Amino acid sequence: MSDNLELVGLRTLVTGGTKGIGQAVVTRLSEAGARVLATARERADHLTPQHHFVAADVASAEGCAVVADAVSRLLGGIDIVVHVVGGSSAPGGGFANLDDREWQRAFDQNLFPAVRLDRALLPKMLQQGSGVIVHITSIQRQLPLPESTIAYAAAKAALSNYSKGLSKEVSPKGVRVVRVSPGWVETEAAVRLVERLAKTDGTDYETAQRGLMGALGGIPIGRPTKPREVADLVAFLVSPRAAAITGTEYVIDGGTVPTV
Numbered sequence: 001m002s003d004n005l006e007l008v009g010l011r012t013l014v015t016g017g018t019k020g021i022g023q024a025v026v027t028r029l030s031e032a033g034a035r036v037l038a039t040a041r042e043r044a045d046h047l048t049p050q051h052h053f054v055a056a057d058v059a060s061a062e063g064c065a066v067v068a069d070a071v072s073r074l075l076g077g078i079d080i081v082v083h084v085v086g087g088s089s090a091p092g093g094g095f096a097n098l099d100d101r102e103w104q105r106a107f108d109q110n111l112f113p114a115v116r117l118d119r120a121l122l123p124k125m126l127q128q129g130s131g132v133i134v135h136i137t138s139i140q141r142q143l144p145l146p147e148s149t150i151a152y153a154a155a156k157a158a159l160s161n162y163s164k165g166l167s168k169e170v171s172p173k174g175v176r177v178v179r180v181s182p183g184w185v186e187t188e189a190a191v192r193l194v195e196r197l198a199k200t201d202g203t204d205y206e207t208a209q210r211g212l213m214g215a216l217g218g219i220p221i222g223r224p225t226k227p228r229e230v231a232d233l234v235a236f237l238v239s240p241r242a243a244a245i246t247g248t249e250y251v252i253d254g255g256t257v258p259t260v
């Protein structure tokens with residue numbers, strides 16, 4: 001069965017929808033016919049007039065309220081939410097360099113936007129008895145890396161746990177809640193990082209990329225995941241073909257996680 005246009009007219013919010021994975025999700029779901037509202041702090045050039053956009057910092061309660069209001073105003077309701085926003089810019093140097101501010105920032109970026117927006121948007125989904133929520137986690141929630149990202153990994157673990165609990169509450173009422181857990185994804189920011197490492201080490205892109213993959217313990221398929229591949233998985237999970245899927249987490253990491 002073709003999956004062309006299987007999301008026609010579905011009112012969709014994608015947080016972090018202007019770069020990397022979020023940009024790919026916006027494009028992919030729009031291609032399937034969804035009416036997409038993308039959000040980020042700054043508008044991006046690739047968004048067409050076909051896309052709705054609202055600028056807001058969702059690391060704050062006020063920013064989440066702006067987005068929830070835009071959903072009502074611009075979409076008139078909600079069928080699908082894809083929580084992509086997240087990441088880490090914490091300094092290296094180990095646990096001692098992660099002060100309270102850094103820990104708070106990790107949770108403000110990776111957990112609370114989902115908690116606040118779900119709380120604002122779920123009542124409409126419950127009222128209509130249908131909806132799908134996708135939380136983008138990370139393999140670091142089960143495979144934490146030392147040094148700079150332990151707060152990020154802990155926040156993603158919290159997001160995953162929250163998502164599972166939420167699914168138990170709302171799935172019997174018609175709303176599916178699923179998680180997608182990427183390994184290393186070759187976003188534009190990732191490409192820039194590899195280029196920077198190659199320059200610093202006086203080597204080429206492939207060697208720097210192999211070094212990074214080695215730091216993850218290796219990627220069995222020999223390359224990072226592409227943003228479009230994550231977006232394809234999300235497109236399937238929000239579609240009617242995934243109607244029996246809720247409360248589970250899908251890892252997309254080229255085999256990076258070494259355990260069962």
Ligand SMILES: NC(=O)c1ccc[n+]([C@@H]2O[C@H](COP(=O)([O-])OP(=O)(O)OC[C@H]3O[C@@H](n4cnc5c(N)ncnc54)[C@H](OP(=O)(O)O)[C@@H]3O)[C@@H](O)[C@H]2O)c1
Binds near residue numbers: 017022057086138181
């Ligand atoms: N890339 C990977 O290798 C990887 C691996 C595992 C998991 N993930 C997860 O996948 C998700 C996307 O990662 P990515 O690498 O694709 O991200 P990215 O390229 O850094 O893009 C982040 C997006 O979120 C927006 N954003 C960031 N902070 C925001 C804020 N406070 N308020 C509103 N919007 C904000 C950015 O736009 P503005 O800057 O304009 O706000 C942008 O649209 C994250 O949750 C990340 O943890 C990524």
